Amino acid sequence: MSLPSHLETLRREIRGYAREHGLDFFEVFFEILSYEKMNEIASYGGYPTRYPHWRFGMEYEHYQKSYAYGLHKIYEMVINNDPCTAYLLESNAVVDQKIVMAHVYGHSDFFKNNVWFSKTNRKMLDKMANNATRVRRFMERFGVETVENFIDLCLSIDALIDPHSQFIAREASPESAQDDDEFVHDVPRLRSRKDYMNDFINPPEFLEAQRARLDEQRQKQRSFPEEPVRDVLKFLIDYAPLEGWQSEVLAMIREEAYYFAPQGQTKIMNEGWASYWHSRIMTEKALTDAELIDYADHHSGTVAQHPGRLNPYKLGLELYRDIEDRWNKGRFGKEYDECDDSREKREWDKHFGQGRQKIFEVRRFHNDVTFIDTFLTAEFCEQHRLFAFAYNKKTDAYQISSREFDTIKQQLLFALTNHGQPFIFVTDANHGNRGELLIEHRHEGLDLKLDWARETLRNIQQIWSRPVHLLTIIEEKSTLLSFDGQDFSEQETSGDQAVA
Amino acid sequence: MSRIEQDHNRFKQIVRGKIKKNLRKYITRGELIGRQGKDLVSIPLPQIDLPRFVHDPKQAGGVGQGEGDVGAVIGVGEGEGDGHAGDAPGHHVLEVDVPLEELADILGEELELPAVRNKGRKNIVSAKERYTGIATSGPESLRHFKRTYKEALKRQIASGTYNAIDPLIVPIRKDKRYRSWKIHKQPECNAAIIYMMDVSGSMGEEQKEIVRIESFWIDTWLRSQYKGIEVRYIVHDAEAREVDQETFYHTRESGGTVISSAYKMCDRLIAREFPHDEWNLYLFHFSDGDNWSQGDTEECFTILRDRLLPMTNLFCYGQVESPYGTGQFLTDLNEKFPNDERLATSQIENKDAIYGSIKDFLGRGR
Numbered sequence: 001m002s003l004p005s006h007l008e009t010l011r012r013e014i015r016g017y018a019r020e021h022g023l024d025f026f027e028v029f030f031e032i033l034s035y036e037k038m039n040e041i042a043s044y045g046g047y048p049t050r051y052p053h054w055r056f057g058m059e060y061e062h063y064q065k066s067y068a069y070g071l072h073k074i075y076e077m078v079i080n081n082d083p084c085t086a087y088l089l090e091s092n093a094v095v096d097q098k099i100v101m102a103h104v105y106g107h108s109d110f111f112k113n114n115v116w117f118s119k120t121n122r123k124m125l126d127k128m129a130n131n132a133t134r135v136r137r138f139m140e141r142f143g144v145e146t147v148e149n150f151i152d153l154c155l156s157i158d159a160l161i162d163p164h165s166q167f168i169a170r171e172a173s174p175e176s177a178q179d180d181d182e183f184v185h186d187v188p189r190l191r192s193r194k195d196y197m198n199d200f201i202n203p204p205e206f207l208e209a210q211r212a213r214l215d216e217q218r219q220k221q222r223s224f225p226e227e228p229v230r231d232v233l234k235f236l237i238d239y240a241p242l243e244g245w246q247s248e249v250l251a252m253i254r255e256e257a258y259y260f261a262p263q264g265q266t267k268i269m270n271e272g273w274a275s276y277w278h279s280r281i282m283t284e285k286a287l288t289d290a291e292l293i294d295y296a297d298h299h300s301g302t303v304a305q306h307p308g309r310l311n312p313y314k315l316g317l318e319l320y321r322d323i324e325d326r327w328n329k330g331r332f333g334k335e336y337d338e339c340d341d342s343r344e345k346r347e348w349d350k351h352f353g354q355g356r357q358k359i360f361e362v363r364r365f366h367n368d369v370t371f372i373d374t375f376l377t378a379e380f381c382e383q384h385r386l387f388a389f390a391y392n393k394k395t396d397a398y399q400i401s402s403r404e405f406d407t408i409k410q411q412l413l414f415a416l417t418n419h420g421q422p423f424i425f426v427t428d429a430n431h432g433n434r435g436e437l438l439i440e441h442r443h444e445g446l447d448l449k450l451d452w453a454r455e456t457l458r459n460i461q462q463i464w465s466r467p468v469h470l471l472t473i474i475e476e477k478s479t480l481l482s483f484d485g486q487d488f489s490e491q492e493t494s495g496d497q498a499v500a
Numbered sequence: 501m502s503r504i505e506q507d508h509n510r511f512k513q514i515v516r517g518k519i520k521k522n523l524r525k526y527i528t529r530g531e532l533i534g535r536q537g538k539d540l541v542s543i544p545l546p547q548i549d550l551p552r553f554v555h556d557p558k559q560a561g562g563v564g565q566g567e568g569d570v571g572a573v574i575g576v577g578e579g580e581g582d583g584h585a586g587d588a589p590g591h592h593v594l595e596v597d598v599p600l601e602e603l604a605d606i607l608g609e610e611l612e613l614p615a616v617r618n619k620g621r622k623n624i625v626s627a628k629e630r631y632t633g634i635a636t637s638g639p640e641s642l643r644h645f646k647r648t649y650k651e652a653l654k655r656q657i658a659s660g661t662y663n664a665i666d667p668l669i670v671p672i673r674k675d676k677r678y679r680s681w682k683i684h685k686q687p688e689c690n691a692a693i694i695y696m697m698d699v700s701g702s703m704g705e706e707q708k709e710i711v712r713i714e715s716f717w718i719d720t721w722l723r724s725q726y727k728g729i730e731v732r733y734i735v736h737d738a739e740a741r742e743v744d745q746e747t748f749y750h751t752r753e754s755g756g757t758v759i760s761s762a763y764k765m766c767d768r769l770i771a772r773e774f775p776h777d778e779w780n781l782y783l784f785h786f787s788d789g790d791n792w793s794q795g796d797t798e799e800c801f802t803i804l805r806d807r808l809l810p811m812t813n814l815f816c817y818g819q820v821e822s823p824y825g826t827g828q829f830l831t832d833l834n835e836k837f838p839n840d841e842r843l844a845t846s847q848i849e850n851k852d853a854i855y856g857s858i859k860d861f862l863g864r865g866r
Binding site for chain 2: 040043044049052053054055056057058060061062065145148149152155156157159160289290292293297305306309310311314315384385386387388389390391393395397398399400401402403408411412415420421422424441445446447448449450451452453454455456459
């Protein structure tokens, strides 16, 4: 449905402002929806056509009820596609529609320019619809329950992908692997022209060490996979005994996981960027006097802080503003950092005027982890009252554990790295020489939630069909959890982790 | 049926245990009553979480924003925080807070309960005001502060009298907004609920918890249907006693079970306080179904047939499962009074069955 004329006029106006500010976005198609339709599309994550699955029904129930009880309503929804599609809620006031439009142009610019989005499929709307058709066809052929159960299994592990693999080549090319095979029989020596120097240039200990290294290498080549594999989904697609349709479904879930990954990686940056621009466009250009109060009311709701919670809109917005201010005034670099005079520091202004340029650069190259790592400062933490919290066993409560900058930053980075999820690798597909699958958890200070880990292991077993094992650390002891299709077992091991 | 309806139905069927029983263990449902605040009840929405590899929430911390010294509590441990940046610790289960008033409507809708047909003796309709609207005139005592303030602020900014440095907002007549009411019609008639519970040794804490939750919901529903409701409680083992609410839920007796004792007491209570031609009567009896003797069971049936059933709108018998009870009473009751409209029976195996049981009881609209 095309926009009614008064909204179309507003759209043109706001699009113009966004262009003037230098935003470079995918063209945006706005669709106007009733709240029922909005809830429906939101349940599908913004895609009008998705494969059938009960979890979308669950989302729907949650949206519907929260709307019915007046707790929550969806103002804005935008999806990463070229052209970008965004939805407006029919019953919203005009000023709200304007905010949403300005906000959406911010998102669209981010989708188009942020490098982490560069590998995402920009025709995902179509792709989702195609996937849905395929799943429906499988359901007709093999039964709804069979296919849905398999989707459940896949969703349970859909976080086990390697988001960075899209940007680098992890696997060695086949030719180079062949080269390796030829030379391994002989221990390589350093070349010397004079025979009498040989024992000095290639002493026996050196040759011995070389031999050991080669042995180890050969050993490694016999094991499969050679290197731990983080893209567990791909590994299963390639090597698990799946039927044709199952491989297709798993590949589809994997594709969607990769598509959504950058949104998880840039939540703070993306929402911050959109909020930054809706705020500038509205306050500098688009607001009429009569709308000011409602705008302020709405905007403060978007960036409101809730006790004990971090609002990504707020954090992102304030960080961009902080960066802009610092680069405008030259409050960065060696000279500034080494300045000891707190008064001088406070009033520091070298009139660099690079703020705007800097934030555009930041939005292109960073993700949340590098964004926080590079630009979160002690002054910012202090000013915005950030704190770290931890669970206290004695009181059975979450308590503020620190207001130290280093701790906060570390904690925040930890929570953002890999989206706060544990790192899991496939390390051996022929464990015990019995075709059993060994996966390992790279322990980084936190144990796994065990009951869930067991259930997840059960799901992987159903895909792999042979017994599966998970090597992890439980209460500081290296432990092997196993599921053989019938029973779980658990044993302490002294085995070295391949991914430690 | 639209696509979302198909998915929604499928989800509901899973939650109700009709399909895909393997997912049942992942359902977080909580009780029908979550936290119960002053006027609000929070209802957990059913949710199914597929298992994943995640960090132990008890070990993961996070970062938040706001005031508070080191050591200040920001969330309680029960429930599962999922340790993401930006997520609040604690509550993982999705809950919605609902005013008690609306609760009955929701219950009625959820369970598709028909409105009660009352016995029609005192069919007076009373009007009740509910303050749900906003008006531009009204008494000062009903002034809506926030709306008024906002109007005044708007006017002052628009007219240029707003001073950001000294933001003094003075509302004038035109700015003022008042709460206003709508009239809701409600049938006024008398209704009484009499709860009877078996507190013999075989009824444990868990069984009582079930009775407590179930009667809370029955109360809520009936209160929405009648203006004033009288509630009485009777407990019985081998003898019956009339008690207050507190005692009803917390007393722990022991000994044998003579159900007829409760029915006799109930009969006397009705005769004394609630003449049946003036009152809509609802009787609920909860037990584990283990009676002292077959002879007493026969006596119960006689009282039911001759006295209680003719007088009441509805007599409900709910049988909770206990490790000791034989559950014979329910079987006998159903045999004795097949297809009697005035009698509703229900078997409540566990907390999950409460939902269905309420529907069994109240689904007839009597």
